[in-house]
Structure formats: structure tokens, C-alpha cells
Amino acid sequence: MNIALFLEMAAEAAPERIGLVCDGRRWSYGELLAGARGAARSIVEAGCSHVALLDESSEAAIFALFGAALAGVPYCPLNYRLADADLGALLGRIAPALVIGDVARASRLCPGNLNRSRGDFVSTALSAQPLDEAADGEGIAIQLFTSGTTAAPKAAILRHANLVSYILGTVEFACADESDAALVSVPPYHIAGISALLSSIYAQRRIVMLPAFSPEAWLALAEAEAVSNAFVVPTMLSRILDALERDGTPRLPALRAVAYGGGKMPFEVIDKALTRLPQVGFTNAYGLTETSSTIALLGPDDHRVAHGSADPQVRARLASVGRPLPTVELEIRDEDGRVLPAGMPGEIFVRGDQVSGEYREKSALTADGWFPTRDAGYLDAEGYLFLSGRADDVIVRGGENMSPGEIEDVLLTHPAIADACAVGVPSVEWGEAVGVALVLREGHARPDEAELCRLVRERLRSSRVPEVIRFEPALPYNEMGKLLRREVRKLFAA
Amino acid sequence: MKPGTKLKSQVCDTEVMVIRCGTGRIECGGAAMAEDKPAEPGTPAEGLAGGALMGKRYVDAAGAFELLCVKPGKGSLAVDGVILSIKDAKPLPASD
Known part of the structure; x- marks a missing residue:
């Protein structure tokens, strides 16, 4: 199997149909396939071990993704927002690579790679003799470095078979109307940025790329x-x-x-979105790089039912990531590997053809193919999945495990609290105790600590009551909206 | 035969990619499919010209075979003479 199949099918079915709009230029599926085939030729001739993209989204991302697939070389888009030292280390780990994009920075940070500007790469692809014989696709389609919110970035690998299985299981070929268009504003180095390209091309939904996000640019492009x-x-x-x-x-x-997806959606944001955009169906997609993107989703009907309900149990479902896809198995397990019943929090395990669970260094899969996600969560009685943070973020106080998410959710119900993060802080008595960093809502007075502690004690139990409370102007997030807990932990250590 | 193999009809334009495969002969329009196109294409047998639709997945009742149609054609897809049916997938909302 080879993911290039998706672009080949789109071009076979509708060569003239527009598949991509980027920077005012329109590309048909036929042109995109020709570009990918030309790119494949130049990738083979470069003799590289990886094809890296160090650039914002453009047609080059599509040429490189499918060109690398046809050439049988892993595609490895890199986070151009990384600091020099971190990026340099990643460039070293993929040498000898063909690096497309920021030539000056790539050559300054790492010798030994072949660097090419976006313009050069695209014009070479369009003029090269096309390579249309796909390489055997049993190998690696994509290598993505994880964002490393807890440790150094790991090189996650996705095989063609994982991605083909994900797309065939979730997207019906050519299901989009010719007028449909998908606005892609996530960066190309994120799994959501890659799955958006694969899904949209297979659905034959025109991709509209927004290389640099701003809300005004997003609205203007969405309307245009x-x-x-x-x-x-x-x-x-x-x-x-x-x-x-x-x-x-x-x-x-x-x-x-x-x-x-990509991070926790604040309840008030999705609640406001449902009110402000009544014509829109919202879908919460939960997935990881290692699972080829989405493994569970909360669909438009679930959103509307929860939004319109007066029942707090039903309303709470807006904070759920929905039900597992029919093509994946999902279990919650305790530390000893026992499968837990509904309502009991533990670590989320998944299994399915789309799940790679594999890193360059080693596979994280269990002997029978389950992937321990390191995400913590629980299933409710109806099978809806709720996330409560990373398993590594669990606070262990005197042998009792507690998830930061449940403490944060309670604190966020206080009208004066705009944002909250609970972490484990060193405690002589308990090993770890609860520390919370809070952001005050504008126009509110700072509530006193006793009041906040009482709120947690009444809603949860006394072990969850924070030992240390800090107020911060804002909490640290990465550019994908992921809360950087390790940075919050540093605040308490300082 | 392994998953990922592309097979071509000997009687029409149909091409499929094998997604899952058990033991048996994969046919289109009554003739075994092969990795290469024939020099002289035949015609689908009587009653086996129901057509294969682009992008549809075809499965047998036992769930041993699954074929993805990557080029449409006139012949009916079958395994050992038993016509395959289109896999009925519940549509999911677009998640990316």
C-alpha cells in the first residue's frame, strides 16, 4: 500500500477539478499529481534518507508528502518555530536529508543535508521527468517528531499501511460536493496538518491553505x-x-x-461557538501522532444535544472527546494492566490498523498490539471518552493517584477563575502534593485561598485540596494550544 | 497475494487494490484478475457486467476479502464465482 494512491485516485476521477488553493494560485488534481511525480524523481536523484519540510504550508507540502511516498523515502516535516539548538539537533537526526524551505537556516544549523528553497523544489518538480511507479509502500510514509511537552522529542513513524487504513476507515472516496472547500490552517508539521491533506484529497474536497493563521485572515479567506x-x-x-x-x-x-482537536477545548469556548454559529456542525476529534490522527470523535449531533440540554450530565458531554471510531478498539487500564469499568479513570489503550505506536528507536506496542497512549481518561456509561491529562501528569499524593484535570475543572467553575493548571509539587509529608496555578478573570477580585480550597473539598475530596496556590498573568501554551505543564511545574520549583 | 497488490481486469477497465485477501480466485466479469493488462481485452460474461464503482470497497460475506476499486469498469467483482458486495460504511463526520 502507498498513500500516493489517494492522489492518483483523485486525479484519475477528476483531473481538472481544483484540489488546492494557496496564495491565490489554484491547482487541479492532475497538476498536483504531476508535481508529486516530478518531486519523486528529484527525491530519488538526491539520494537522501528523509525528505524534510522546513517551511509554512504551500503546494510544496503536497508535492513533498506524495513525492516522498512515491520515491519510498520518509517525509519528515519539521517545526520551524523551534529554537536553533533544538531544530539543529533534529536536522542532525535525519541526515542526509533533502530539506525544503528555509535554506539559510538549514545550512547554518546542520551541514550534511541537501537544502533547497521552496521555489526551487516546486519548479524542479514541475519540470522533472515524472516518476509514476510507486515504490513498495510497506515502509515508512511519515516521520514526525513529537512536540516533547514532557521530554525530548521522539521520532514517531507512521507506515503507509497505518495511514491508508485510517483514510479508508474514515473517509468515503469523492464524498465532497464540488463546491466544498476545507480551510487548512494547522501547520504542516502537525499530524492534523497531514491528515487534513490526505482526507481532503481522498474526499475530493478542495483544500484552501492558510499558511500563517490570524483570525482576520482566516475569516477573510473562509468567505472569499x-x-x-x-x-x-x-x-x-x-x-x-x-x-x-x-x-x-x-x-x-x-x-x-x-x-x-490538538488540545483541551475550554467549555466556554465551544459553548459560545455553538451559540454564535448555529448553522455549523462541530466535531471534536481526539487522536495522537502515533495513531495516525483521530481515534475518537464527538459529532455534531452530540454537540447540539449537549448544548441544548438542561441536564448537567448531558451538558458535561461537551467536554468529552466522544466515542471511539468503529475501526479502533479502546480500553481504560489501571497501572497493573487490568481493564477498568466505566467511570474509573486510568490510562487509555488503543489498538487498530491505523495505530502505529512506533518510534525510530523502538515500538511502544504491547505484545498483542495495544498502544499505551500515556493519556489518562475514563469512559462514561454510554461509552463517551473523557480525557484527564497525560498519565505522566498524574499527581501521586501519599500513594493516591489524582488527575489534574478533575481539580482544574472544579476550579474553573469559580466565576473569578479564567484558567487553571494543577501539578504535583514536592511535599515532605506526601511525596507529592497539589499545586495549582490560576489565572484571574478580568474584572474580578482575587478569591481568597480558603474559598477555593473549600470548593475543591466540597466537589471532590480533601486529598485534592491544593497545598499551594499561585496566580499568574497567563499559563504557558505551545502554538498548538497544548498546556506546557513542565513549565508550570518550574514555576513552583522556582 | 498481499495487501497493496493492484489487480487489473482482463475484460474491462476495472482495477482494484487488494486490502484484505483470503484463499480464492479474484475475478472481474467472470475472468481472473491479474497484475498486468491483457494484450486483447475480452468481454464480461453474461450476468457479470454489473460494474465496479470508483472508490468503493468490495467485500465477501465471510469478510476474508476486501478490494478497493481504483479504476471503474463494466465487470462485476467476484471471488470464486460469488459476486462481492459494496462495503456499507456508516458515514463519519469529517474530523480533519
């Missing part, structure tokens, strides 16, 4: 291209809603479906 679908991370949605609020007029008449 009559965008029907979009994927956003929570911070993007929050900023888009703020921009809509400032603007005041009804907008986005063509928008029908917004999927989100």
Missing part, C-alpha cells in the same frame, strides 16, 4: 473561498470567535462543519 469545512485548534477557535464578536455582523454563510 466559500469554505464549508475547517479544522482548528482550540486557541484558533477562541480567537475567531473574538473577531466575530468585534465585527458583530453575521458571517460565514457557507461554513457547515468545524472539527477541532
Whole structure:
């Protein structure tokens, strides 16, 4: 199997149909396939071990993704926002690579790679003799360095078979109307940025690329291209809603479906989105790099039912990531590997053809193919999955495990608290105790500590009561909206 | 035969990619499919010209075989003479 199949099928079925709009230029599926085949030739001739992209989204991302697949070389888009030292280390780990994009920076940080500008790569691809015989696709399609919120980045690998299985299991070929368009604003080095390209091409949904996100640019492009679908991370949605609020007029008449993921969605943001955009169906997608993107989703109907309900149990479902895909198995297990019943928190394990669970160094799969996600969560009685943070973030106080998420959720119900993060802080008595960093909502007075502690004690139990409370102007997030808990831990250590 | 193999009809334009495969002969329009196109294409046998649709997945009742149609054609897909049916997948909302 080879993921290049998806672009070949799209070009076979509708060569003239527009598949990509980027920087004002429109590319048909036929042109995209020709570019990928030319890119494959230049990749083979470069004799490289990886094809890296050090650049924002453009047609080069599609040429490189499918060109590398046809050439049988792993595609490895890199996070251009990394600091020099971190990026240099990653460039060293993939040498000898063909690096596309920021030539000056790539050559300064790491010798031994072949660096090519976006313009050179694209024009070479378009003029090269096409390579149309796909390499045997049993190998690695994509190598992505994890964001490393807890440790040094790991090189996760996704095989062609994983990605083909994910797309065939979740997308119906050519299911999009010719007027449909998907706005892709996540960066190319994120799994969501890659799965967006694969899904949209297989669905034959025109991709509208927004290389650099700002809420104003997103709204303008969505309207200019009559965008029907979009994927956003929570911070993007929050900023888009703020921009809509400032603007005041009804907008986005063509928008029908917004999927989100990549980090925890604040309840009030999705609640506001459902009110502000009644014509839009929202889908919460939960997945990891190691699982080829989505493994569970909360669909549009679930969102509307929860939003319209007065029952707190049903409303709480807005904070769920939904049910597992029919093509994956999902279990919650305790530390000894026992499968837990509904309502009991533990570590999320998944199994399925789309799940790679593999790193360059080793596979993390168990002997019978289960992937321990290191995400903590629980299933409710109806099979809805709730996340409660990373398993590594679990606070162990005197032998009792507690998830930071449940403490944060309670604190966030206080009207004066805008954001909250609970971490384990060293304690002589307990080994670890609960520390919370809070952000005060604008216009509110700081509540006293006793009041906050009482709130936690009443809703949870006394072991969850924070030992240390700090107020911060803001909490640290990465650019994908992921809370950087290790940075919060440092605040308490200081 | 391993998953990922592409097979071509000997009687029409149909091409499939093997996703899952048990023991048996994969046919299109009554003739065994092969990795190469024939020099002289035949015609689908009587009653076996129901067609294969682009992008549809075809499965047998036992779930041993699954074929993805990557080029449409006139012949019916079958295994050992038993016509395959289109896999009925519940549509999922777009998640990316």
C-alpha cells in the first residue's frame, strides 16, 4: 500500500477539478499529481534518507508528502518555530536529508543535508521527468517528531499501511460536493496538518491553505473561498470567535462543519461557538501522532444535544472527546494492566490498523498490539471518552493517584477563575502534593485561598485540596494550544 | 497475494487494490484478475457486467476479502464465482 494512491485516485476521477488553493494560485488534481511525480524523481536523484519540510504550508507540502511516498523515502516535516539548538539537533537526526524551505537556516544549523528553497523544489518538480511507479509502500510514509511537552522529542513513524487504513476507515472516496472547500490552517508539521491533506484529497474536497493563521485572515479567506469545512485548534477557535464578536455582523454563510482537536477545548469556548454559529456542525476529534490522527470523535449531533440540554450530565458531554471510531478498539487500564469499568479513570489503550505506536528507536506496542497512549481518561456509561491529562501528569499524593484535570475543572467553575493548571509539587509529608496555578478573570477580585480550597473539598475530596496556590498573568501554551505543564511545574520549583 | 497488490481486469477497465485477501480466485466479469493488462481485452460474461464503482470497497460475506476499486469498469467483482458486495460504511463526520 502507498498513500500516493489517494492522489492518483483523485486525479484519475477528476483531473481538472481544483484540489488546492494557496496564495491565490489554484491547482487541479492532475497538476498536483504531476508535481508529486516530478518531486519523486528529484527525491530519488538526491539520494537522501528523509525528505524534510522546513517551511509554512504551500503546494510544496503536497508535492513533498506524495513525492516522498512515491520515491519510498520518509517525509519528515519539521517545526520551524523551534529554537536553533533544538531544530539543529533534529536536522542532525535525519541526515542526509533533502530539506525544503528555509535554506539559510538549514545550512547554518546542520551541514550534511541537501537544502533547497521552496521555489526551487516546486519548479524542479514541475519540470522533472515524472516518476509514476510507486515504490513498495510497506515502509515508512511519515516521520514526525513529537512536540516533547514532557521530554525530548521522539521520532514517531507512521507506515503507509497505518495511514491508508485510517483514510479508508474514515473517509468515503469523492464524498465532497464540488463546491466544498476545507480551510487548512494547522501547520504542516502537525499530524492534523497531514491528515487534513490526505482526507481532503481522498474526499475530493478542495483544500484552501492558510499558511500563517490570524483570525482576520482566516475569516477573510473562509468567505472569499466559500469554505464549508475547517479544522482548528482550540486557541484558533477562541480567537475567531473574538473577531466575530468585534465585527458583530453575521458571517460565514457557507461554513457547515468545524472539527477541532490538538488540545483541551475550554467549555466556554465551544459553548459560545455553538451559540454564535448555529448553522455549523462541530466535531471534536481526539487522536495522537502515533495513531495516525483521530481515534475518537464527538459529532455534531452530540454537540447540539449537549448544548441544548438542561441536564448537567448531558451538558458535561461537551467536554468529552466522544466515542471511539468503529475501526479502533479502546480500553481504560489501571497501572497493573487490568481493564477498568466505566467511570474509573486510568490510562487509555488503543489498538487498530491505523495505530502505529512506533518510534525510530523502538515500538511502544504491547505484545498483542495495544498502544499505551500515556493519556489518562475514563469512559462514561454510554461509552463517551473523557480525557484527564497525560498519565505522566498524574499527581501521586501519599500513594493516591489524582488527575489534574478533575481539580482544574472544579476550579474553573469559580466565576473569578479564567484558567487553571494543577501539578504535583514536592511535599515532605506526601511525596507529592497539589499545586495549582490560576489565572484571574478580568474584572474580578482575587478569591481568597480558603474559598477555593473549600470548593475543591466540597466537589471532590480533601486529598485534592491544593497545598499551594499561585496566580499568574497567563499559563504557558505551545502554538498548538497544548498546556506546557513542565513549565508550570518550574514555576513552583522556582 | 498481499495487501497493496493492484489487480487489473482482463475484460474491462476495472482495477482494484487488494486490502484484505483470503484463499480464492479474484475475478472481474467472470475472468481472473491479474497484475498486468491483457494484450486483447475480452468481454464480461453474461450476468457479470454489473460494474465496479470508483472508490468503493468490495467485500465477501465471510469478510476474508476486501478490494478497493481504483479504476471503474463494466465487470462485476467476484471471488470464486460469488459476486462481492459494496462495503456499507456508516458515514463519519469529517474530523480533519
